[in-house]
Amino acid sequence: MTGDPGDAADPEGRTSPRVPTEAGDGSRVSAADLPDPPRLWLTHYPRMLAAYARRGEDGLADVEEALRVKAAAQPGGKFGKRQAAYVPFVPLPPADWRHKCGHCRFWVDHGPGEPGECMIVGREGDYLGGKAIHEEAGCGLFMPPAGEPPFEWVSEQLSPTGADLVRGEYHPSRSAAGTGGGGTAARGRRRTRASRYTSERDVGDAHVPAGTRIGLERVATGLSAPVAVCHDPAEPSRRFVADQSGQVYVHDDGGLREEPLLDVTDHMVELRTQYDERGLLGLALHPEFADNGRLFVRYSATRRDGTPESYDHTEVLAEFAVDGDRSPVDPGTESTLLEIPSPQFNHNAGDLAFGPDGYLYVAMGDGGGEGDRAPGHVAGGNGQDVTENLLGGILRINVDSEGERGYGIPDDNPLVGEEGLDEYYAWGLRNPWRVSFDSEGRLFVADVGQALYEEVNVVENGGNYGWNLKEGSHCFDPDSPADPPDDCPDESARGEPLLDPIVEYPHVRGDAVVGSAVVGGHVYEGSALPELEGAYVFGDWATTQDRPSGRLFAARPSGEGWELEELVVSDTRNGRPNRNVLSFGRAPDGELYVCTSETHVPKGETGEVLRVVPRG
Secondary structure, eight states: OOOOOSSOOOTSEEEEEEHHHHHOOEEEEOOGGGGOOOOOTTTTTOOHHHHHHHHHHHHHHHHHHHHHHHTTSGGGGGGOOHHHHHHOSSSOGGGGGEEETTTEEEEEEEESSSEEEEOOOOTTTTTOOOOOOHHHHEEOOOOOOOTTOOOOOOOSSSSOOOOHHTTTTOOOOOTEEETTTTHHHHHHHHHHHHTTTTTTGGGOSSSSOOOEEEEEEEEEESOOOEEEEEEEEEEEEEEEEETTEEEEEEEEETTSSSSSSSEOOOOOOOOOSSOOOSSSSEEEOOOTTTOOOOOEEEEESSOTTTTEEEESSSEEEEEOOOOTTOOOOOOGGGGEEEEHHHHHHOOOOOOOOETTSEEEEEEEESSSSSTOOOOTOOTOOOOSSSSOOSSSSSEBBBTTTOOOTTTTTOTOOTTHHHHHTTTTTEEOSSOEEEEEOOOOOOOOEEEOOOEEEEEEEEEEETOBBOOOTEETTTOOOTTTTOOSOOOOOOOOSOBBBBOOOEEEEEEEETTOOOOOOOEEEEEOOSSSOOOTTOOEEEEEOOSOOSSSSOOEEEEEEEEEEEEEEEEEESSSSSSSSSEEEEEEOOTTTTTTTEEHHHHHSSOSSEEEEEEEEEEO
């Protein structure tokens, strides 16, 4: 995830973080103290100032010279547009360089350097790569540190993505392969590569074995990025679907109604065209919705009163009234319950769920940035703080008791009468993406990791789940997120035990990408798939950026722990959904839905809601 940009600019006026570097005697030197870098003449080559700041003038000059030599060998003495948009790599850097840039959701090879600097690979103009993603997501360009080998230019990869390089697939130039340049040998290799993504071998691995076979049945289409689906208790065949782009739609046997039930777009921030974690993020119906029509949503609003100007937006919890005909709701009738300042654009969480106690549970991320210590994060991290803001935890409020705040506080909230904010139910979370209750009243919360691990927790009243002292069950250090320390505290500064997840998995195991961002689901309590009874069904958003690549998992209690398996989709050639997984829903009869899309942004109409059914 990116750091905060300073005011250092490259010759073309772009900005890059001011990051300190080491001088020859080991002292720290600011980038501002270095001479201006030489001007790069490669038309489409991404900015290099971040490398210059870390490596110094001599290091950058070496890189520049290597690029000039390679460019001179090209027709016309320069790189073509397609070539120049690629980022050069040291071939397969060590595994401990690997790092995930959360802002742009790219798997990248990351070396020792400042947090948040990304390698971006792609074609100029792609939303997945090139200059546009740098400017949109604010990701700095990573270069290897001084002393590492010079760059090898990756000019014509078959699939030039950071994820492929993380998996260890370093592809030679098409023209260099075989004896006939781009002829038969190249075409044969393309067929081989295609089979990798359509073979049964893609499903399951040594870490997450293949398990139950399922089918996926299309229910609703034409959405952007569906993030929640729930049933109307007054008419079980009618569903409400929340789209991240700002709408709540009614879906019934006649399909998706053209006019939204609710559209809060005018109340929201303008979403980025490349990648965005903001938007309409949560939807919940009051337990007595059939009688009172009370509908609750969480969305990312423009800065409201009380939100500092330096903050990105305000997270809003609001209530609307829906009539019996489910006619479109006037957004002007909004009743606001919570307005929470959010310093960065990511880690917003946003899910809502009514518990068996009738209270509303609200998932809040840590505010964004990296390591939970960017501007707007208190010392020690928002995840470990319960006194300064409502970020980094699960809140619980009583929407049936107005009180002075417009809602009530349950008497057994853990900080009532203690030092801390009364709304908190649990804390120590980074980006709790989707929460759910099962019939036993257990609260399952999936928490998106940063550098190495994803996790699922069963959350208890007053529980502290470790962030940013831990990532999953492992120690975490914001100064070295990809190289965690061996030892860390077992309890918080307040003396609370740091609770470990019931399920965790690594981002990368060997050369295989296991996942990048966990997506919480539900315990299966339906009847159509008895082999899944009692399993917690959830997913991972995507394993690569070059195609839709979410995964579906099931976790089952086994002894003192939980066993993890990958669900096998029977009606696809490779056993995976071949879509990005965004969220899950549950029908009144316990059957499950998967919310998906084909893009990495809340745009377009590729979003679909799929029903989990028995294998075909």
